[in-house]
Amino acid sequence: xxxxxxxxxxxxxxxxxxxxxxxxxxxxxxxxxxxxxxxxxxxxxxxxxxxxxxxxxxxxxxxxxxxxxxxxxxxxxxxxxxxxxxxxxxxxxxxxxxxxxxxxxxxxxxxxxxxxxxxxxxxxxxxxxxxxxxxxxxxxxxxxxxxxxxxxxxxxxxxxxxxxxxxxxxxxxxxxxxxxxxxxxxxxxxxxxxxxxxxxxxxxxxxxxxxxxxxxxxxxxxxxxxxxxxxxxxxxxxxxxxxxxxxxxxxxxxxxxxxxxxxxxxxxxxxxxxxxxxxxxxxxxxxxxxxxxxxxxxxxxxxxxxxxxxxxxxxxxxxxxxxxxxxxxxxxxxxxxxxxxxxxxxxxxxxxxxxxxxxxxxxxxxxxxxxxxxxxxxxxxxxxxxxxxxxxxxxxxxxxxxxxxxxxxxxxxxxxxxxxxxxxxxxxxxxxxxxxxxxxxxxxxxxxxxxxxxxxxxxxxxxxxxxxxxxxxxxxxxxxxxxxxxxxxxxxxxxxxxxxxxxxxxxxxxxxxxxxxxxxxxxxxxxxxxxx
Amino acid sequence: xxxxxxxxxxxxxxxxxxxxxxxxxxxxxxxxxxxxxxxxxxxxxxxxxxxxxxxxxxxxxxxxxxxxxxxxxxxxxxxxxxxxxxxxxxxxxxxxxxxxxxxxxxxxxxxxxxxxxxxxxxxxxxxxxxxxxxxxxxxxxxxxxxxxxxxxxxxxxxxxxxxxxxxxxxxxxxxxxxxxxxxxxxxxxxxxxxxxxxxxxxxxxxxxxxxxxxxxxxxxxxxxxxxxxxxxxxxxxxxxxxxxxxxxxxxxxxxxxxxxxxxxxxxxxxxxxxxxxxxxxxxxxxxxxxxxxxxxxxxxxxxxxxxxxxxxxxxxxxxxxxxxxxxxxxxxxxxxxxxxxxxxxxxx
Numbered sequence: 001x002x003x004x005x006x007x008x009x010x011x012x013x014x015x016x017x018x019x020x021x022x023x024x025x026x027x028x029x030x031x032x033x034x035x036x037x038x039x040x041x042x043x044x045x046x047x048x049x050x051x052x053x054x055x056x057x058x059x060x061x062x063x064x065x066x067x068x069x070x071x072x073x074x075x076x077x078x079x080x081x082x083x084x085x086x087x088x089x090x091x092x093x094x095x096x097x098x099x100x101x102x103x104x105x106x107x108x109x110x111x112x113x114x115x116x117x118x119x120x121x122x123x124x125x126x127x128x129x130x131x132x133x134x135x136x137x138x139x140x141x142x143x144x145x146x147x148x149x150x151x152x153x154x155x156x157x158x159x160x161x162x163x164x165x166x167x168x169x170x171x172x173x174x175x176x177x178x179x180x181x182x183x184x185x186x187x188x189x190x191x192x193x194x195x196x197x198x199x200x201x202x203x204x205x206x207x208x209x210x211x212x213x214x215x216x217x218x219x220x221x222x223x224x225x226x227x228x229x230x231x232x233x234x235x236x237x238x239x240x241x242x243x244x245x246x247x248x249x250x251x252x253x254x255x256x257x258x259x260x261x262x263x264x265x266x267x268x269x270x271x272x273x274x275x276x277x278x279x280x281x282x283x284x285x286x287x288x289x290x291x292x293x294x295x296x297x298x299x300x301x302x303x304x305x306x307x308x309x310x311x312x313x314x315x316x317x318x319x320x321x322x323x324x325x326x327x328x329x330x331x332x333x334x335x336x337x338x339x340x341x342x343x344x345x346x347x348x349x350x351x352x353x354x355x356x357x358x359x360x361x362x363x364x365x366x367x368x369x370x371x372x373x374x375x376x377x378x379x380x381x382x383x384x385x386x387x388x389x390x391x392x393x394x395x396x397x398x399x400x401x402x403x404x405x406x407x408x409x410x411x412x413x414x415x416x417x418x419x420x421x422x423x424x425x426x427x428x429x430x431x432x433x434x435x436x437x438x439x440x441x442x443x444x445x446x447x448x449x450x451x452x453x454x455x456x457x458x459x460x461x462x463x464x465x466x467x468x469x470x471x472x473x474x475x476x477x478x479x480x481x482x483x484x485x486x487x488x489x490x491x492x493x494x495x496x497x498x499x500x501x502x503x504x505x506x507x508x509x510x511x512x513x514x515x516x517x518x519x520x521x522x523x524x525x526x527x528x529x530x531x532x
Numbered sequence: 533x534x535x536x537x538x539x540x541x542x543x544x545x546x547x548x549x550x551x552x553x554x555x556x557x558x559x560x561x562x563x564x565x566x567x568x569x570x571x572x573x574x575x576x577x578x579x580x581x582x583x584x585x586x587x588x589x590x591x592x593x594x595x596x597x598x599x600x601x602x603x604x605x606x607x608x609x610x611x612x613x614x615x616x617x618x619x620x621x622x623x624x625x626x627x628x629x630x631x632x633x634x635x636x637x638x639x640x641x642x643x644x645x646x647x648x649x650x651x652x653x654x655x656x657x658x659x660x661x662x663x664x665x666x667x668x669x670x671x672x673x674x675x676x677x678x679x680x681x682x683x684x685x686x687x688x689x690x691x692x693x694x695x696x697x698x699x700x701x702x703x704x705x706x707x708x709x710x711x712x713x714x715x716x717x718x719x720x721x722x723x724x725x726x727x728x729x730x731x732x733x734x735x736x737x738x739x740x741x742x743x744x745x746x747x748x749x750x751x752x753x754x755x756x757x758x759x760x761x762x763x764x765x766x767x768x769x770x771x772x773x774x775x776x777x778x779x780x781x782x783x784x785x786x787x788x789x790x791x792x793x794x795x796x797x798x799x800x801x802x803x804x805x806x807x808x809x810x811x812x813x814x815x816x817x818x819x820x821x822x823x824x825x826x827x828x829x830x831x832x833x834x835x836x837x838x839x840x841x842x843x844x845x846x847x848x849x850x851x852x853x854x855x856x857x858x859x860x861x862x863x864x865x866x867x868x869x870x871x872x873x874x875x876x877x878x879x880x
Binding site (some may be wrong): 374375383386499502 | 548561686693822837
């Protein structure tokens, strides 16, 4: 009897021999190398991919081209994501220096408020304070930021952000709380026409008068339909506007306003000025010692370019590079799990049929034949369409429909194996059926199992891709097939940077498994070597 | 067991299989989670409309009545009473036209890919172990791993969008619908030859040209999808025969290598090829479903594709049955053929 140590040594030796043979097959090695790379990509996806493949919408413009596109085709210039503001959140007092602030009166003071803020503490406070009882007329404050827009082409989409929070002394009228000094807020973008004399044209203007306003005594947001009764330090989200190429209609400053502005607001390389203009209207007779403070936060301008990322973006502005990276996970997961399911079922069915023989064998094999005859893809389609497309259903259905061929092979191998003398010997010693199958037969067919596993993965990967491409994908995950579905649905086949990569990745991964399978086949079935 | 019993046995098995497919077909859609009505009831429908639709699809009847009706309808090939959820029209209206389109696509590409694959397979086997052999085998393995739909998209990208050589969609020019509106939407046939009771129409040159022009890309894709399998199969079966003694004898007689390969080797190696032509029918259909989807080619495959998008289950069910039926019949024929051609086969 061999000792345990000898056994282990024997196993190690065999493994070494196997690896040495494997290292000699070029294709096998290439397959393993590719597989290792893709496994690493799949595992490191959260690190490698900057965005979530499904949820992160509009990280770039709609159907943006890749970042490198205009370097390849300089005749077709692109715009890139553009965010001129460096510290829009006013998180520290220095951030005020980013802006140029002009005011008309000493009644107005502009300072940094370190506590109040939208998401993070800190905001820009503009305070109008008049202790006297005579109105001081209109007083204005301009907060401007000059920036340079470098691109030849307009952006795909521009969003303006500004958060306002108004508090101040008030009076009651007809059950409404009104500001003593109403304030008019304008957002303006100017283009500097002449650099030296600073002549500007007003290319975008948005105005809103904050006067008839339901203002609780301590604090409020500017959303008129929401009355804040508690003293609050949290800001209620109040995006000023989100501007696309389409006109957007949305609640802005509490009222529905349609703004006609197109994405070519910034349409040529030039200096532009983004300006917030506050006009305090201290004109009506009122009590003495009045005050209105406007807190400004998240003063931002975000432009989405017509080019973004390594592979551009899809119809919802999602990063295709991230989708490709995350798609690796799905392909490998579906491929391996489905192939695993297929092989296990095929192994069990084939072993039972081959070992038991007789009527059971006949019955099992007829069912196998029947399933083998039914066309695979239509059945897959129908089943997934009926069960509902989620990832586990896909894996299960692909796996459950892929075992038949393997079961037949296993059966025929076992038919010959079970007549061998060593099985007879085991039977003579009194070994049970299960024992014989697991201890004596299984190790003899493991080589076949490995080969089949490697050869089944590609078809599972391609099947998943096909189903996803047909629209039967799990909405929560992004697979390579689904990327191509998006291409097809949006009639975007002309966008080669979007069409080529997913299919290429599917083919490479599938091919790597085929290579490994063939290499294993050659090593584990030495009979084949002369034929090839 | 004689040939006759063998055929009877295969026929019985095929018939059982057809019944099995029908049962499976019924079960899948019956056990579907959720109410069937949700699939076709649109918001804003009145109660009477919904009731009429429920009667149309006989959802008010008990399951076994519907099952028997379905068995009858499917076995008799009667799709007049099968209504699509999407168009609410009987399926039989579209079936003929789509069947013709699919047959053109599958037939052409199968012939081309068989010829191409078998020729390359013989060459590959002849030069076994060489560089050419390696390349050919590698390329056919690659076709297994290339997703067909992606290949189709690449073809459209290159030949249709970039080079403007071929149209990217439809089995025939779309303007036929308006040009030949009075004669059924197709160019009138060049001639009709009456044979017995039926008359066979010979399509006009315009129709042939239009169809060929539109079919080149999908046929090319489907050919690429299939040829790899043929190549590997032909190579394997030629390798089985090439070492036989009679081949050596033929060579010793001084016959040309080409004659030896094509007459002596391929002839004897062709048996598995003939049967697998029938057996690969299901595989071909899978390719056709996808290719038709890519090229919006109005055939069976694109019908399945559309039905999946619209959850049009009656159509899916009918398509599934027809395809399964075709495959079962093809398999039956293959079995018979096998038995007739090769007398050495033990009928068992």
